[in-house]
Amino acid sequence: xxxxxxxxxxxxxxxxxxxxxxxxxxxxxxxxxxxxxxxxxxxxxxxxxxxxxxxxxxxxxxxxxxxxxxxxxxxxxxxxxxxxxxxxxxxxxxxxxxxxxxxxxxxxxxxxxxxxxxxxxxxxxxxxxxxxxxxxxxxxxxxxxxxxxxxxxxxxxxxxxxxxxxxxxxxxxxxxxxxxxxxxxxxxxxxxxxxxxxxxxxxxxxxxxxxxxxxxxxxxxxxxxxxxxxxxxxxxxxxxxxxxxxxxxxxxxxxxxxxxxxxxxxxxxxxxxxxxxxxxxxxxxxxxxxxxxxxxxxxxxxxxxxxxxxxxxxxxxxxxxxxxxxxxxxxxxxx
Numbered sequence: 001x002x003x004x005x006x007x008x009x010x011x012x013x014x015x016x017x018x019x020x021x022x023x024x025x026x027x028x029x030x031x032x033x034x035x036x037x038x039x040x041x042x043x044x045x046x047x048x049x050x051x052x053x054x055x056x057x058x059x060x061x062x063x064x065x066x067x068x069x070x071x072x073x074x075x076x077x078x079x080x081x082x083x084x085x086x087x088x089x090x091x092x093x094x095x096x097x098x099x100x101x102x103x104x105x106x107x108x109x110x111x112x113x114x115x116x117x118x119x120x121x122x123x124x125x126x127x128x129x130x131x132x133x134x135x136x137x138x139x140x141x142x143x144x145x146x147x148x149x150x151x152x153x154x155x156x157x158x159x160x161x162x163x164x165x166x167x168x169x170x171x172x173x174x175x176x177x178x179x180x181x182x183x184x185x186x187x188x189x190x191x192x193x194x195x196x197x198x199x200x201x202x203x204x205x206x207x208x209x210x211x212x213x214x215x216x217x218x219x220x221x222x223x224x225x226x227x228x229x230x231x232x233x234x235x236x237x238x239x240x241x242x243x244x245x246x247x248x249x250x251x252x253x254x255x256x257x258x259x260x261x262x263x264x265x266x267x268x269x270x271x272x273x274x275x276x277x278x279x280x281x282x283x284x285x286x287x288x289x290x291x292x293x294x295x296x297x298x299x300x301x302x303x304x305x306x307x308x309x310x311x312x313x314x315x316x317x318x319x320x321x322x323x324x325x326x327x328x329x330x331x332x333x334x335x
Contacts (some may be wrong), residue, residue, distance in 0.1 A: 011113035014191040075305035088296035173243030177237040188223040213241035233264030252282040
């Protein structure tokens, strides 16, 4: 059995969001509107007076309403991806699929949990302790707890800085929903930029590698074309070539066909299939169920921040064990 390339342990992500008050369109007369605002002002004045009386009596009472809330997007995901494995992630929108993918290469920092790449911890080991101390509003606990996190001493945080996250990311190619190409650079220059800046390649070396990457995705004749001169499918293939040129050990695809017209989806999926056949380790977030069936070794069904089901395509699509998975697949088949 092949060795584990990337692993997550109890990965969690919580977002702090501002509570938005619903804006209602006034449908009454101007006089009714004015009366309403006067009533609201009188109510607020009464609450302030009540708070002042309570404070004078030594019974302070806060009338402030919370402005922020916390939304837990990932709720403890633990998975292992082995070398050469192709894993497709499916699930409803808003379930945490893209957030999970971005946490793998630290484009989004998880609130707690750990990510290991080739057996090496790439997340901050102190983040979980600091987050708990913050929620408890206890700065002293944060300081002293960091000295005993998993048997490490205070030097650990400084030693963890030896993990160059940009160097780790250079081994994880990522293809986004939007193409994220520089529109002022032709296709070949878009690919060469990272090779020169991150890999430190010379101009001739970078140009050779970029040419090979474009050939790999079938765009040798578009090397000098600017992004706005390319179709959506061609732009996405340039983005794939840009990631492949870095010679990554892992490819991450975040719904690579979601921004494409139906006629252009096939050309991108064909490139991804060729990569799967070549033995590239890939994690693909997709809504293309037929594609997932044909290319994946494993399917993860993520819903409401957890992996609801994990299994081979035949088992998950034909005989799902989880009721939520069955509901999701029935809804897709009905559409």
